[in-house]
Amino acid sequence: MPNRKRLKSYTIPLSTFENAMHQFDQAAGKLNIDKGLLEFIKYPKRSIIVKLPVRMDDGTFEMFTGYRVQHSTVRGPAKGGIRYHPNVDLDEVQALAAWMTWKCAVVNIPFGGGKGGICCDPSKMSTNELERLTRRYAASFYDTFGPETDIPAPDVNTNEQTMAWIMDTYSMRSQRTVTSVVTGKPLCIGGSRGRHDATGAGVVITVREALKHLKMNPEKSTAAVQGFGNVGSIAALHLFRLGVKVTHVCDVFGGLTNSKGIDIEALIKYVKEHKKVVGFPGAKPLDIKKLLYAKVDILVPAALENQITEKNAARVKAKIIAEGANGPVTPEADVILKKNKVFVIPDILCNAGGVTVSYFEWVQDRIGYFWTEEEVNERMERILTEAFDGVLKIALENKVDLRMAAFMVAIQRVVEVVQLRGIYA
Numbered sequence: 001m002p003n004r005k006r007l008k009s010y011t012i013p014l015s016t017f018e019n020a021m022h023q024f025d026q027a028a029g030k031l032n033i034d035k036g037l038l039e040f041i042k043y044p045k046r047s048i049i050v051k052l053p054v055r056m057d058d059g060t061f062e063m064f065t066g067y068r069v070q071h072s073t074v075r076g077p078a079k080g081g082i083r084y085h086p087n088v089d090l091d092e093v094q095a096l097a098a099w100m101t102w103k104c105a106v107v108n109i110p111f112g113g114g115k116g117g118i119c120c121d122p123s124k125m126s127t128n129e130l131e132r133l134t135r136r137y138a139a140s141f142y143d144t145f146g147p148e149t150d151i152p153a154p155d156v157n158t159n160e161q162t163m164a165w166i167m168d169t170y171s172m173r174s175q176r177t178v179t180s181v182v183t184g185k186p187l188c189i190g191g192s193r194g195r196h197d198a199t200g201a202g203v204v205i206t207v208r209e210a211l212k213h214l215k216m217n218p219e220k221s222t223a224a225v226q227g228f229g230n231v232g233s234i235a236a237l238h239l240f241r242l243g244v245k246v247t248h249v250c251d252v253f254g255g256l257t258n259s260k261g262i263d264i265e266a267l268i269k270y271v272k273e274h275k276k277v278v279g280f281p282g283a284k285p286l287d288i289k290k291l292l293y294a295k296v297d298i299l300v301p302a303a304l305e306n307q308i309t310e311k312n313a314a315r316v317k318a319k320i321i322a323e324g325a326n327g328p329v330t331p332e333a334d335v336i337l338k339k340n341k342v343f344v345i346p347d348i349l350c351n352a353g354g355v356t357v358s359y360f361e362w363v364q365d366r367i368g369y370f371w372t373e374e375e376v377n378e379r380m381e382r383i384l385t386e387a388f389d390g391v392l393k394i395a396l397e398n399k400v401d402l403r404m405a406a407f408m409v410a411i412q413r414v415v416e417v418v419q420l421r422g423i424y425a
């Protein structure tokens with residue numbers, strides 16, 4: 001037979017929800033917990049799909065599909081963001097809701113996991129169209145949302161204004177002002193100081209603790225940040241202020257590189273004016289695809305899911321991956337990264353600063369007393385540092401990576417509450 005070129009084969013990639021379930025199964029296998037109980041906490045409690053008719057500015061109607069998933073309410077109300085994106089589907093929202101359950105448990109705040117989204121392209125919609133879409137979505141989930149049942153927050157392509165519309169819609173239906181129904185609101189209607197920066201700042205708190213553990217000097221370290229939205233830009237800024245040299249950044253439009261380091265404060269000002277990093281005079285252009293393979297100490301994927309996969313994980317040169325996004329590394333990639341001794345700070349720990357300060361906002365709204373930004377930041381730092389130390393302790397004791405350890409901690413905390421509450425029949 002003639003010689004044939006052998007093609008490199010890859011396994012069929014898991015869907016985002018399958019990814020989340022695989023991570024759960026791996027950690028659960030390390031714990032001595034009843035299988036039936038594990039099945040109870042593994043899958044979403046409730047998944048809802050709605051059709052949203054919206055009158056567009058030209059007078060026509062367009063139909064959108066909205067989702068809300070409550071993965072768990074065992075430890076408290078479902079908590080999770082709402083994203084607007086053309087790729088939003090039930091699989092993605094279920095995975096994100098599950099990760100929220102484990103994220104809240106890892107940092108030990110009294111929430112369960114939820115997530116929502118609308119399949120749409122907000123870049124092609126006017127402000128008025130987005131408001132009508134948001135209010136229709138909020139009205140459709142009026143019986144689902146509530147300060148003690150399900151509390152939304154901003155996510156991809158949603159923001160403080162989106163939360164204000166949801167809060168107002170819910171309040172009008174309730175005939176009273178209910179600020180605690182959402183978090184991530186503007187300050188003047190019950191938002192919390194420190195919330196805007198919380199997720200990105202929290203990423204860098206965990207990076208700082210990882211650097212200490214690995215005995216690496218921040219001022220002699222370099223970093224690349226994928227994504228320059230709220231999480232990526234704030235993470236880059238806090239790395240810059242920590243003394244880390246940020247040499248690579250990118251957004252959806254393009255990338256930048258400067259071996260001497262990029263002035264992140266100047267770049268943020270530039271992006272506020274130009275809406276993208278492309279063209280910034282303090283760095284050279286960079287192909288977006290090359291950022292993940294930059295020769296840096298720290299890589300922060302802060303864009304969307306499934307960025308580092310079986311196909312490209314071996315090309316990653318960073319010593320630390322700090323998951324600013326949810327699910328940026330697939331299970332197949334995890335195996336390769338572990339073999340290459342890459343220290344991965346998992347999303348359910350790394351980007352938990354956002355939900356931690358969302359919890360603070362919810363508390364402040366309910367008691368009607370608001371903290372200073374210094375108080376918020378001090379409380380967040382304590383919670384994230386304690387969470388990192390606890391997860392690292394489990395990782396070292398059980399000789400597992402940080403992701404496995406974080407899931408082990410989270411699963412045990414949820415199971416403990418289930419066993420104490422019992423199963424209602």
